[in-house]
Amino acid sequence: xxxxxxxxxxxxxxxxxxxxxxxxxxxxxxxxxxxxxxxxxxxxxxxxxxxxxxxxxxxxxxxxxxxxxxxxxxxxxxxxxxxxxxxxxxxxxxxxxxxxxxxxxxxxxxxxxxxxxxxxxxxxxxxxxxxxxxxxxxxxxxxxxxxxxxxxxxxxxxxxxxxxxxxxxxxxxxxxxxxxxxxxxxxxxxxxxxxxxxxxxxxxxxxxxxxxxxxxxxxxxxxxxxxxxxxxxxxxxxxxxxxxxxxxxxxxxxxxxxxxxxxxxx
Amino acid sequence: xxxxxxxxxxxxxxxxxxxxxxxxxxxxxxxxxxxxxxxxxxxxxxxxxxxxxxxxxxxxxxxxxxxxxxxxxxxxxxxxxxxxxxxxxxxxxxxxxxxxxxxxxxxxxxxxxxxxxxxxxxxxxxxxxxxxxxxxxxxxxxxxxxxxxxxxxxxxxxxxxxxxxxxxxxxxxxxxxxxxxxxxxxxxxxxxxxxxxxxxxxxxxxxxxxxxxxxxxxxxxxxxxxxxxxxxxxxxxxxxxxxxxxxxxxxxxxxxxxxxxxxxxxxxxxxxxxxxxxxxxxxxxxxxxxxxxxxxxxxxxxxxxxxxxxxxxxxxxxxxxxxxxxxxxxxxxxxxxxxxxxxxxxxxxxxxxxxxxxxxxxxxxxxxxxxxxxxxxxxxxxxxxxxxxxxxxxxxxxxxxxxxxxxxxxxxxxxxxxxxxxxxxxxxxxxxxxxxxxxxxxxxxxxxxxxxxxxxxxxxxxxxxxxxxxxxxxxxxxxxxxxxxxxxxxxxxxxxxxxxxxxxxxxxxxxxxxxxxx
Numbered sequence: 098x099x100x101x102x103x104x105x106x107x108x109x110x111x112x113x114x115x116x117x118x119x120x121x122x123x124x125x126x127x128x129x130x131x132x133x134x135x136x137x138x139x140x141x142x143x144x145x146x147x148x149x150x151x152x153x154x155x156x157x158x159x160x161x162x163x164x165x166x167x168x169x170x171x172x173x174x175x176x177x178x179x180x181x182x183x184x185x186x187x188x189x190x191x192x193x194x195x196x197x198x199x200x201x202x203x204x205x206x207x208x209x210x211x212x213x214x215x216x217x218x219x220x221x222x223x224x225x226x227x228x229x230x231x232x233x234x235x236x237x238x239x240x241x242x243x244x245x246x247x248x249x250x251x252x253x254x255x256x257x258x259x260x261x262x263x264x265x266x267x268x269x270x271x272x273x274x275x276x277x278x279x280x281x282x283x284x285x286x287x288x289x290x291x292x293x294x295x296x297x298x299x300x301x302x303x304x305x306x307x308x309x310x311x312x313x314x315x316x317x318x319x320x321x322x323x324x325x326x327x328x329x330x331x332x333x334x335x336x337x338x339x340x341x342x343x344x345x346x347x348x349x350x351x352x353x354x355x356x357x358x359x360x361x362x363x
Numbered sequence: 364x365x366x367x368x369x370x371x372x373x374x375x376x377x378x379x380x381x382x383x384x385x386x387x388x389x390x391x392x393x394x395x396x397x398x399x400x401x402x403x404x405x406x407x408x409x410x411x412x413x414x415x416x417x418x419x420x421x422x423x424x425x426x427x428x429x430x431x432x433x434x435x436x437x438x439x440x441x442x443x444x445x446x447x448x449x450x451x452x453x454x455x456x457x458x459x460x461x462x463x464x465x466x467x468x469x470x471x472x473x474x475x476x477x478x479x480x481x482x483x484x485x486x487x488x489x490x491x492x493x494x495x496x497x498x499x500x501x502x503x504x505x506x507x508x509x510x511x512x513x514x515x516x517x518x519x520x521x522x523x524x525x526x527x528x529x530x531x532x533x534x535x536x537x538x539x540x541x542x543x544x545x546x547x548x549x550x551x552x553x554x555x556x557x558x559x560x561x562x563x564x565x566x567x568x569x570x571x572x573x574x575x576x577x578x579x580x581x582x583x584x585x586x587x588x589x590x591x592x593x594x595x596x597x598x599x600x601x602x603x604x605x606x607x608x609x610x611x612x613x614x615x616x617x618x619x620x621x622x623x624x625x626x627x628x629x630x631x632x633x634x635x636x637x638x639x640x641x642x643x644x645x646x647x648x649x650x651x652x653x654x655x656x657x658x659x660x661x662x663x664x665x666x667x668x669x670x671x672x673x674x675x676x677x678x679x680x681x682x683x684x685x686x687x688x689x690x691x692x693x694x695x696x697x698x699x700x701x702x703x704x705x706x707x708x709x710x711x712x713x714x715x716x717x718x719x720x721x722x723x724x725x726x727x728x729x730x731x732x733x734x735x736x737x738x739x740x741x742x743x744x745x746x747x748x749x750x751x752x753x754x755x756x757x758x759x760x761x762x763x764x765x766x767x768x769x770x771x772x773x774x775x776x777x778x779x780x781x782x783x784x785x786x787x788x789x790x791x792x793x794x795x796x797x798x799x800x801x802x803x804x805x806x807x808x809x810x811x812x813x814x815x816x817x818x819x820x821x822x823x824x825x826x827x828x829x830x831x832x833x834x835x836x837x838x839x840x841x842x843x844x845x846x847x848x849x850x851x852x853x854x855x856x857x858x859x860x861x862x863x864x865x866x867x868x869x870x871x872x873x874x875x876x877x878x879x880x881x
Contacts, residue, residue: 099754100713101752115749116783117780132738143684146680147397192496243565265520
């Protein structure tokens with residue numbers, strides 16, 4: 098295509114504006130009048146470009162030998178005391194940390210997929226003030242992001258989740274608090290739903306959990322390196338932080354596990 | 364995704380022909396689907412050390428039906444997966460084997476029909492044992508990609524979890540969940556009827572604040588799939604516009620082009636689907652979409668001369684479309700878009716030059732924008748002339764029908780502005796090109812040529828002699844029997860091309876008709 102040689106986007110020169118004739122309507126039988134064209138989503142004008150876009154979508158196939166992100170490093174261990182998982186990729190470790198350690202309730206050792214669910218859990222299960230307030234007003238917040246509804250009880254909330262948000266009735270991260278709160282008998286996160294026949298055997302799981310996840314209070318003060326991306330304000334975070342770390346609790350009848358450092362870690 | 368694309372395996376010459384053939388088939392299937400308004404595509408994230416020269420491009424590999432023996436093994440695998448006494452490494456290995464099997468359609472179908480299979484899989488997917496969870500997620504992803512709707516819909520019970528996990532922090536896992544959601548979202552109305560009340564839009568609105576490129580690209584993919592839905596203009600786009608998503612999309616489209624090209628591509632298509640649905644473009648305009656798009660196009664145009672960027676057309680196409688549609692927004696809605704930056708004109712011609720050979724579809728998209736820029740604003744008409752772009756525009760006339768029509772329309776836009784413009788057009792040798800288009804058979808193209816001729820002669824009657832001397836009259840007379848065109852042909856002849864033997868009266872009245880009306 099014949100473009101003038103000096104044509105460049107960076108050139109910005111004042112150009113003389115040619116004088117414009119006043120616009121008149123077209124004279125019959127001629128009908129042309131300049132107009133801006135508008136095409137709606139299904140217009141055939143878009144066909145070629147849309148096809149191109151979809152060919153791009155369909156042509157993707159990752160090839161593991163070419164992917165540079167998944168670099169292997171020499172084996173290393175999870176640094177959380179008591180957790181003996183070993184990794185040879187950073188991504189593997191990251192996922193492990195995020196799944197098991199990042200959002201873990203220090204009261205009952207349950208892990209949650211997000212900070213939001215963890216906070217809800219702590220509030221509803223371990224905050225005695227919550228129970229008092231719940232008698233007077235609706236305190237059980239809907240779990241779906243963007244929904245501001247609150248409910249009188251856990252059951253009401255579950256009904257809402259199922260009816261309005263079409264959640265499964267056995268949603269793992271919405272278990273009602275059990276009457277017995279003693280940690281010895283308290284059940285691990287939602288693995289015990291009887292409607293799921295393949296669930297983990299209670300004792301086995303508890304064993305697994307206690308063995309691999311026990312953390313001493315001082316250790317659990319370690320701040321995860323990645324910033325929490327949720328909308329929690331720093332003030333709120335501080336308050337919750339406090340409630341996650343009970344000062345005197347040590348599970349397992351006082352037996353110390355792993356390294357129990359006396360100095361507080363920042 | 365984008366980075367993986369460019370490092371894709373390139374087959375040798377023989378494999379290349381086969382690949383081309385397959386691509387042609389894919390293309391015609393897509394065209395057919397689009398005409399039926401059923402254009403659906405899914406994406407596959409797959410690690411496959413078995414990928415060889417055949418480069419299976421995400422197509423379901425046809426396999427022999429599972430024998431009874433294999434089915435038995437399958438059931439065994441499921442049993443073993445249920446048994447949590449087994450160590451996690453062992454279970455992970457079993458899951459990997461399952462995943463490889465699930466790459467095949469027959470296996471997928473048999474798997475979802477096995478009693479309890481999806482519950483086992485989803486149970487493992489929600490496990491807090493990270494590597495098991497990851498492997499189960501990969502299995503789910505394979506299922507979501509299936510072309511069999513029953514297989515994909517079997518994944519429905521997992522959606523609440525997929526959405527919950529979007530607020531997690533593992534990049535790879537979140538990315539996988541996003542692509543799985545994107546594949547499911549495009550599957551059917553029923554799936555979206557579940558995803559929307561489950562809060563997919565708010566979940567995406569939070570997730571879009573992630574700094575990770577892989578997550579953002581996946582998110583863009585999900586959003587683009589949702590926005591293409593048939594019910595999107597009424598059910599989905601209003602929710603999206605109500606959230607913080609548009610502001611973030613604008614930010615992501617223009618930031619970080621070097622690393623985030625894939626991200627920019629996804630979100631620019633999202634913006635296109637929103638804009639062309641004409642739901643509430645005034646809102647987007649108030650958020651500064653016009654200047655964002657203009658600046659981005661300028662940046663892309665300046666990038667083109669520096670490095671060959673494969674796939675740039677995928678980004679430019681939706682951006683052009685957005686701008687064109689925004690310019691055409693109804694004035695009564697309160698917001699007439701005005702663009703004053705002539706550099707955009709230069710950018711458009713640079714794009715057309717660059718893509719004319721390889722991706723001609725982009726030329727018509729550029730010309731559409733050019734039409735919308737030149738229709739009302741004389742500033743762009745003037746700039747086309749003073750920047751000496753007419754020869755380039757004329758070179759486009761012999762291209763495809765749509766390109767020819769649009770180029771002629773742009774020329775008409777310019778000619779309509781008055782004598783000064785027509786004078787310049789005439790100087791740049793528009794007439795010879797016009798004569799060639801008059802020789803074409805397409806009625807609409809010839810009609811537009813006649814309109815252009817009319818405008819030229821209206822403002823520049825002296826051009827009539829030049830037209831005649833180039834055998835213009837004969838070119839006109841070719842069409843005098845065409846019902847679509849005959850009135851205009853006759854009008855032109857009577858006004859400008861009366862034979863020399865005409866009476867002085869008719870001559871005089873002819874020139875009177877040519878004077879501009881006061």
